[in-house]
Amino acid sequence: EAGVAQSPRYKIIEKRQSVAFWCNPISGHATLYWYQQILGQGPKLLIQFQNNGVVDDSQLPKDRFSAERLKGVDSTLKIQPAKLEDSAVYLCASSYVKGSYNEQFFGPGTRLTVL
């Protein structure tokens, strides 16, 4: 079974530029998550989708971050404009809806450096 795919793996941009990350979840997984992992910290949930609807985006900085999951499969996370403090690894995870807990499977992440 293929895992969660993310691209690009690395991205370097200047501050005030825009950037987009792509995630393809495991086939059949209805729930998709985006996490931000700053160096030296644990992952922090940015947004959670259930199919193509947003379940939780309370920690998403909506003035500069946006995410979509058209057709309930792939997802993109965009930052516009980027700030220095956005330098982090952006992890995508997906889970299959079953019962009250859904094990999350993580992709390899996209490492963003903002100069």
Next chain:
Amino acid sequence: AQSVTQPDIHITVSEGASLELRCNYSYGATPYLFWYVQSPGQGLQLLLKYFSGDTLVQGIKGFEAEFKRSQSSFNLRKPSVHWSDAAEYFCAVGGNDMRFGAGTRLTVKP
């Protein structure tokens, strides 16, 4: 609000020695608890999880963890560490709304 504390930022152990990584949590109800491992450049891999029942949980790669409600702890253990265990370890609490600790980096000395 739920939260996780991993008191040790970095631990070094010799290969073959035993390992214990500490995790303390704060949660209003019976927690779902997890340990993940992250190797450099990789995503997180689930080692084990606790939902209910037996407080000693067995995971992959020879790891186990014990849930102690009275101490709000969920420490990870391994009786004999291998060089390949060197990685970052994260404790997490919650379910769909998961909170991660800051992680413990494990270095294994030959």
